[in-house]
Amino acid sequence: MLGLDKRDATLLIIVTLLTMFAPFILNPFPEGSAMAQFNAGYPDLMQRFVIFGIFAVGFNILFGLTGYLSFGHAAFLGVGSYSAVWMFKLLSMNVVPAIILAVIVSGLFALVIGYVSLRRSGIYFSILTLAFAQMSFALAYSVLTPITNGETGLQVYNDDPQYLMGPDSPTVTNLFGLEMRSTYTLDMGPWSFDFNAGYYMCALFMLAAVYLSIRIFRSPFGLMLKAVKSNQQRMNFTGLNTRPYTLAAFVISGMYAGLAGGLMASMDPLAGAERMQWTASGEVVLMTILGGAGTLIGPILGAGFIKYFENIFSKINDSVLHQWFAFMPDGLEDFMVFIIHPFIGKGWHLTLGILFMLVVIFLPGGLVEGGQRIAAWLRSKTPGAKDETTKSTEPAE
Amino acid sequence: MDAIILQILNGLDKGSAYALIALGLTLIFGTLGVVNFAHGALFMIGAFCAVTLNKILTLGYITIDETQKDFLGNPLKVENTYVETWFGPELGAAIIDWSVPLAILFAIPVMVAIGFIMERGLIKHFYNRPHADQILVTFGLAIVLQEIIKYFYGANPIPTGAPEVFRGSLDFGVLLGFDPNVIIYPYWRLVYFLFAAAIIGAVFAFLQFTTFGMVVRAGMADRETVGLLGINIDRRFTIMFGIAAAVAGLAGVMYAPINSPNYHMGMDFLVLSFVVVVVGGMGSLPGAVLAGFLLGILESFASMNEVKSLLPGIDQIIIYLVAIIILLTRPRGLMGRKGVMEE
Numbered sequence: 001m002l003g004l005d006k007r008d009a010t011l012l013i014i015v016t017l018l019t020m021f022a023p024f025i026l027n028p029f030p031e032g033s034a035m036a037q038f039n040a041g042y043p044d045l046m047q048r049f050v051i052f053g054i055f056a057v058g059f060n061i062l063f064g065l066t067g068y069l070s071f072g073h074a075a076f077l078g079v080g081s082y083s084a085v086w087m088f089k090l091l092s093m094n095v096v097p098a099i100i101l102a103v104i105v106s107g108l109f110a111l112v113i114g115y116v117s118l119r120r121s122g123i124y125f126s127i128l129t130l131a132f133a134q135m136s137f138a139l140a141y142s143v144l145t146p147i148t149n150g151e152t153g154l155q156v157y158n159d160d161p162q163y164l165m166g167p168d169s170p171t172v173t174n175l176f177g178l179e180m181r182s183t184y185t186l187d188m189g190p191w192s193f194d195f196n197a198g199y200y201m202c203a204l205f206m207l208a209a210v211y212l213s214i215r216i217f218r219s220p221f222g223l224m225l226k227a228v229k230s231n232q233q234r235m236n237f238t239g240l241n242t243r244p245y246t247l248a249a250f251v252i253s254g255m256y257a258g259l260a261g262g263l264m265a266s267m268d269p270l271a272g273a274e275r276m277q278w279t280a281s282g283e284v285v286l287m288t289i290l291g292g293a294g295t296l297i298g299p300i301l302g303a304g305f306i307k308y309f310e311n312i313f314s315k316i317n318d319s320v321l322h323q324w325f326a327f328m329p330d331g332l333e334d335f336m337v338f339i340i341h342p343f344i345g346k347g348w349h350l351t352l353g354i355l356f357m358l359v360v361i362f363l364p365g366g367l368v369e370g371g372q373r374i375a376a377w378l379r380s381k382t383p384g385a386k387d388e389t390t391k392s393t394e395p396a397e
Numbered sequence: 398m399d400a401i402i403l404q405i406l407n408g409l410d411k412g413s414a415y416a417l418i419a420l421g422l423t424l425i426f427g428t429l430g431v432v433n434f435a436h437g438a439l440f441m442i443g444a445f446c447a448v449t450l451n452k453i454l455t456l457g458y459i460t461i462d463e464t465q466k467d468f469l470g471n472p473l474k475v476e477n478t479y480v481e482t483w484f485g486p487e488l489g490a491a492i493i494d495w496s497v498p499l500a501i502l503f504a505i506p507v508m509v510a511i512g513f514i515m516e517r518g519l520i521k522h523f524y525n526r527p528h529a530d531q532i533l534v535t536f537g538l539a540i541v542l543q544e545i546i547k548y549f550y551g552a553n554p555i556p557t558g559a560p561e562v563f564r565g566s567l568d569f570g571v572l573l574g575f576d577p578n579v580i581i582y583p584y585w586r587l588v589y590f591l592f593a594a595a596i597i598g599a600v601f602a603f604l605q606f607t608t609f610g611m612v613v614r615a616g617m618a619d620r621e622t623v624g625l626l627g628i629n630i631d632r633r634f635t636i637m638f639g640i641a642a643a644v645a646g647l648a649g650v651m652y653a654p655i656n657s658p659n660y661h662m663g664m665d666f667l668v669l670s671f672v673v674v675v676v677g678g679m680g681s682l683p684g685a686v687l688a689g690f691l692l693g694i695l696e697s698f699a700s701m702n703e704v705k706s707l708l709p710g711i712d713q714i715i716i717y718l719v720a721i722i723i724l725l726t727r728p729r730g731l732m733g734r735k736g737v738m739e740e
Binding site: 356 | 432519522527528529530532533534536537538539540541543544545547548664668671672675679709710713714717718720721724725728
């Protein structure tokens with residue numbers, strides 16, 4: 001189907017179903033119940049899931065396939081956001097030109113940076129990309145203020161030209177009149193599900209991005225990139241110039257980042273320099289590694305995982321903890337709350353850091369490898385089952 | 398002329414910090430071959446050692462002085478610190494005043510211990526894994542250390558003062574025959590520079606003139622052969638890791654009065670120190686020191702108004718720009734050995 005073999009088609013169908021029914025899946029607990037705080041089915045968070053999913057899938061095309069660790073990918077996201085907001089300022093609030101320009105500009109930007117950075121590999125590549133990203137961040141903050149609006153961040157003002165704006169065009173971001181923020185709420189008994197136009201547009205983009213990434217993974221081009229990862233020197237010895245391939249991968253992943261940035265600006269027409277800071281680049285690295293670098297589904301899992309727990313963990317506070325441990329004797333209850341307290345609320349990054357270290361140390365394949373190990377373990381427990389059953393994904397080692 | 402001298406002086410203290418951190422980074426890379434992204438966090442922990450000692454010294458209790466009244470007419474509450482009670486008011490006050498230099502003594506064992514634990518507990522297992530994995534795990538560690546500090550000390554910078562004697566400024570211009578008040582340089586920055594020079598000198602002397610240092614240098618050149626000669630090179634490298642951590646920590650301790658410590662100062666310095674290491678040459682100790690001072694001074698020159706009006710924004714990006722040019726034209730860095738990570 002669509003040029004995919006059976007396994008990949010199944011994967012794509014699963015991802016499609018999950019994203020399309022996300023409003024149901026992410027809201028399993030009835031409104032008003034004690035568990036409702038674990039619901040993640042509100043539009044803002046769902047949009048972030050898919051947008052960061054796109055970002056991570058793109059990063060994975062570079063890091064997962066070629067092994068080049070870029071520490072400056074957020075720069076492309078930032079550039080994408082800026083170009084999208086400029087389209088809103090100059091043309092109209094329609095998201096189509098914004099997203100197109102975001103992808104093009106970030107692609108060009110990636111071409112320039114990649115052309116220079118890819119002359120080096122290993123740690124030097126990481127530091128070069130880091131240096132470029134920090135440079136863009138510093139410039140966006142200071143000298144480029146006429147373009148980026150400095151610290152305030154770029155946003156749409158009333159006196160912007162907006163040449164394509166008709167008299168009754170919507171004043172919020174829209175897709176040919178369909179407002180991105182419009183939400184249909186379905187109430188079923190105690191449950192309520194939000195269906196948000198912006199989310200579904202981002203989800204369609206993500207499905208296209210995932211499909212493209214599957215095709216790249218399975219193409220001769222993808223095979224070439226994997227060869228670069230396993231032994232670049234040998235590739236060069238056979239007389240092959242690997243740089244065009246790595247550069248292409250870099251530009252593609254830069255365009256993915258730009259698409260994510262454009263979508264981010266389409267959901268909320270704002271762009272700030274802090275989106276380009278190297279900690280933001282670090283975040284996408286975390287997502288990809290946590291989910292499983294070099295796997296198809298890993299980056300999406302990682303992005304969803306981090307964004308979900310970022311939201312949920314920061315919401316839990318001491319009083320919630322006291323409720324949970326209320327069944328324990330008083331002293332023990334206070335003790336448990338005291339132990340867990342540093343890891344929740346504002347301490348979420350501590351949990352993330354520890355988790356990330358554990359994954360890098362024990363599970364270099366990320367969550368996907370963890371899933372595979374559990375699956376293999378379960379299979380070994382049921383006698384008679386064959387070991388060579390299909391796995392949904394496989395690390396590109 | 399006076400402006401040039403002023404900028405050189407201004408660059409020295411930042412350059413000292415870069416040089417000290419880069420020295421530790423490159424020491425670790427040269428010995429263990431590990432790229433340590435958590436080194437900035439060690440610098441930050443050093444600065445918080447100064448904060449901690451200051452807090453410990455100013456621990457106190459409150460007594461009510463019946464003879465004095467506050468503005469509401471109630472008996473005045475007087476805060477007493479234990480240190481002043483134990484050592485007498487004068488010596489006690491002096492100890493509190495000198496808490497930052499005293500923190501050096503406190504920081505050395507703490508930092509060496511942290512270095513040992515890090516190396517034995519975590520980094521040891523990453524010798525044979527790719528550089529990307531080393532970067533990732535130390536990056537994770539940096540986040541964890543940073544968040545732990547944030548948990549205990551909060552997110553706001555904590556001002557930590559230098560001793561009273563060093564609070565003023567030196568009129569450096571007068572010494573050179575310029576008019577007064579043209580070149581003014583805070584004493585503490587001078588102290589910081591001298592301190593950094595002393596530490597750098599000590600590390601070099603240690604490597605150059607002791608048997609231990611000789612073995613370490615031999616190990617940096619060819620680890621396997623030294624191991625085959627029956628020397629336990631791993632243990633010596635672990636000790637070097639501890640020393641590198643201590644150097645970063647001391648750089649942090651003394652930096653506390655210049656810039657109030659906050660939990661993300663390590664990350665801010667880390668990126669720049671990496672750039673410094675790369676410019677100087679991966680694994681080259683003199684290169685790291687040279688590049689540290691060079692980039693520090695270059696940065697302060699770029700922030701001169703004359704330069705800024707010519708090339709707006711140059712002060713923000715000069716270091717990165719230099720790094721990019723160096724990496725593309727001379728990838729082994731200013732003083733790197735030929736063939737070390739030239740790819």
